[in-house]
Ligand SMILES: Nc1ncnc2c1ncn2[C@@H]1O[C@H](COP(=O)(O)OP(=O)(O)OP(=O)(O)O)[C@@H](O)[C@H]1O
């Protein structure tokens with residue numbers, strides 16, 4: 001008994017205790033290094049070369065690819081359109097998601113209607129990007145249903161070529177993305193709304209708050225953590241969105257819906273210029289990182 | 303400040319009738335406590351007064367005005383919730399000032415009101431804290447502060463002390479009583495702690511299953527409970543109830559022979575009693591005293607020493623038992639035969655239906 005108690009371990013208990021957490025995360029870190037870190041470093045290396053992958057002996061060119069991108073007006077057009085597309089998507093996702101969540105949470109709507117609406121409202125979430133693309137290309141076809149309705153209502157005077165006109169394509173595309181993405185907000189905010197204690201609204205009512213003041217002073221502050229989290233995640237995701245844009249417009253007509261992801265894709269798989277594509281990809285990464293920075297900062301503040 | 307009156311008040315949840323025809327007149331500046339067992343509808347009544355629950359029938363008046371169709375805001379009442387319902391994202395100052403902010407009160411005036419409330423409640427140091435950084439007692443005070451800054455027509459409290467520990471509860475009880483003295487406002491206070499009710503109330507309303515059983519001063523409830531339910535509910539430890547029959551009733555006195563031996567005499571009450579009529583005899587534990595020739599005989603089942611007091615549980619016959627409250631130095635062994643006499647003032651007679659038929663008077 002005495003002997004076992006006094007036997008000293010080779011490594012002290014305190015040291016082992018400190019090492020254990022590292023042992024737990026080691027497998028994940030190894031996978032991360034293999035699957036994420038290595039490709040990232042490889043892409044960065046390609047972006048500093050001329051003719052990576054396709055040339056036998058690619059030469060090191062420093063930041064020449066970046067400079068070439070920055071001198072290309074289409075690059076800047078894509079950056080601007082990406083930000084426009086992303087910002088509007090996030091704003092409308094939030095507004096529509098919040099509106100529907102409030103509606104579904106309202107005791108004024110009868111329960112049967114509520115569960116029906118709930119199913120209806122999450123539908124967009126069930127479709128993959130390709131199906132969404134097909135649906136909306138049909139609906140927004142010049143000969144499609146939407147034009148027919150709008151013309152019947154005299155909102156438009158002629159058949160609008162939603163996706164084929166440079167003036168409307170980006171907005172039409174953004175609209176489709178808004179339609180496809182709001183259910184995540186709706187579901188998260190609805191869960192959040194159901195978690196707000198009822199007494200807070202009752203106390204506010206007694207303190208003299210009307211419905212709008214209750215929304216502003218109780219609902220919004222209570223939902224702020226959820227709003228910030230999903231808005232930042234959505235911002236990062238939307239900035240990189242590819243399948244929807246590619247399958248609906250492919251970036252056209254004449255670059256009018258070119259976003260960073262389609263721009264990069266074309267460099268890689270249409271021009272086979274993997275070095276240029278790598279440098280564009282790094283630019284997307286940096287843009288996403290800036291949003292991620294806020295996300296992490298917000299998570300820490302929680 | 304205002305009087306609050308309930309007339310024929312009813313509440314149904316679907317087909318279930320929860321409040322049945324309640325009439326209650328609460329005077330201006332009165333401190334009234336609503337008590338009753340869990341689920342009897344106390345909170346529901348309070349919420350109907352506050353405007354948080356729709357009224358199914360009858361009317362609520364505040365300051366003489368029918369408020370049935372008014373929003374909580376228009377009724378100008380303040381309410382302290384059992385869970386406190388503090389706004390978690392606001393500081394103590396913002397919590398207390400929220401109603402003033404909504405009412406667009408001038409900044410200086412609001413600050414002065416908040417300061418005054420904070421001084422009364424000793425919250426001066428805590429104004430910049432968030433509710434989660436406060437202890438239970440401090441949160442309770444903030445909830446109270448939020449009510450005070452309002453100058454409301456009436457204060458409503460729904461079991462505000464039930465989340466506090468025993469010592470803090472006693473302290474807050476004293477502070478509440480002082481607050482009422484100081485503000486002189488109408489206060490309606492819900493609790494199921496009868497000590498709180500007895501000590502705080504000017505008048506107590508006792509409810510049972512959605513009905514008002516009795517509305518009277520604490521002393522009246524204790525001395526002249528209208529029925530067995532009230533008699534049992536008010537007073538701690540509970541009133542003892544023994545079965546008996548009227549032996550004789552004459553010259554303003556009723557003699558009752560108990561089912562398990564012994565005889566007790568009470569001054570006769572408002573209703574005539576016929577010899578042979580079965581009655582239930584209510585005896586307060588504190589009205590019993592040991593006596594060599596005592597009429598009430600039994601054997602000791604359990605003795606609880608509480609320091610200043612001793613509770614003796616006595617078996618009376620095969621089925622009945624009663625509790626006696628005696629001074630702390632009283633000693634008895636288990637199984638001892640003991641005899642007690644009841645002070646006439648602590649004995650009440652109830653008929654078979656539980657209605658008071660005779661009460662000992664002081
Ligand atoms: N929203 C509701 N729907 C249906 N029944 C309800 C509702 N609210 C309360 N009740 C019922 O009404 C009755 C009175 O409830 P209330 O909350 O007023 O009781 P209480 O006297 O405050 O009890 P406690 O002392 O436990 O707080 C209970 O039987 C309860 O089940």
Ligand SMILES: [Mg+2]
Pocket residue numbers: 344345346460
């Ligand atoms: Mg209650």
